[in-house]
Amino acid sequence: MTLLGHDRYCDEVVGQTALLRSHLAGADLTATVPTCPDWTLRELAVHVGEAHRWAEHIVRTGAAKNVPVENVTGVGGPQDSDPAALDTWLAEGAALAAGTFRTAGADAAAWSWAWEHTAGFWARRMAHETLIHRADAAVTAGAAYEVAPDLAADAIDEWLQIVRFAQETYPGKAANELRGAGRSIHLHATDTEPGLDAEWLIEFEDKGIDWRRGHEKATVALRGPLSEVLLAFYRRLPPDGGRLEVLGERELLDFWLERATFG
DSSP: OOOHHHHHHHHHHHHHHHHHHHHTTTOTTTTTTTTTEEEEHHHHHHHHHHHHHHHHHHHHHHHHHSSOGHHHHTOOOOOOOOOOHHHHHHHHHHHHHHHHHHHOOOOOOOSSSSSOBBBBHHHHHEEEEEHHHHHHHHHHTOOOOOOOOOHHHHHHHHHHHHHHHHHHHHHTTTGSOOOOOOEEEEESSSSTTTTTOOEEEEEETTTTTEESSSSOOOEEEEEEEEEHHHHTTTTOOOOTTOOOOOOHHHHHHHHHHHOOSSO
């Protein structure tokens, strides 16, 4: 697996936040987010801004253990309910995070909850965190959502790493049920340019999942435009809605989607 590069991830933290802010402009910030129904649109935006500031604090301080988010300066969003204040707060937090990640360098040591404890991990994680929550905002605001193909493909790679990490680290998590040899899922993007390998084979094994890029037969396949495959895999779209189609054992794909979560 080839990463996109530390500078690219830093750029995407700012760029995806700018696009998120464009979805918020003129939208009803009290509207419920359909894909995250516990949040209003404003609460979604604050969540993203808090994540940026939290990760920035961890990298800037070289934290060796978790830092409670409430101990980070500037979280919680502006006290003023003015949408302009929220927009400014989001922009400042993204720029601050990206600048800190870039200055530290990809290999700088920093605590994380995951398999890698570096500034590079946080730059990538915040890029994709913002990318996916931007989809939530776009759905709520009725805005168009487009993703660069290489960024979308990398977000799928990272998600698979997260699921495997959960299997290896947290025995009680639902992801541990994604085991048992002989079952597999194929993701097939139908709209990518030559040179980008945007197909995956995810195999269930007794020790956990394994995956590789490529076109291979599987128990079930999810096919469609790459951005929609990404969002369905993140449970932001129904897997057989729009331009997506499911071929094979739909029950296995549903089984995956129910268990491959952060929680």
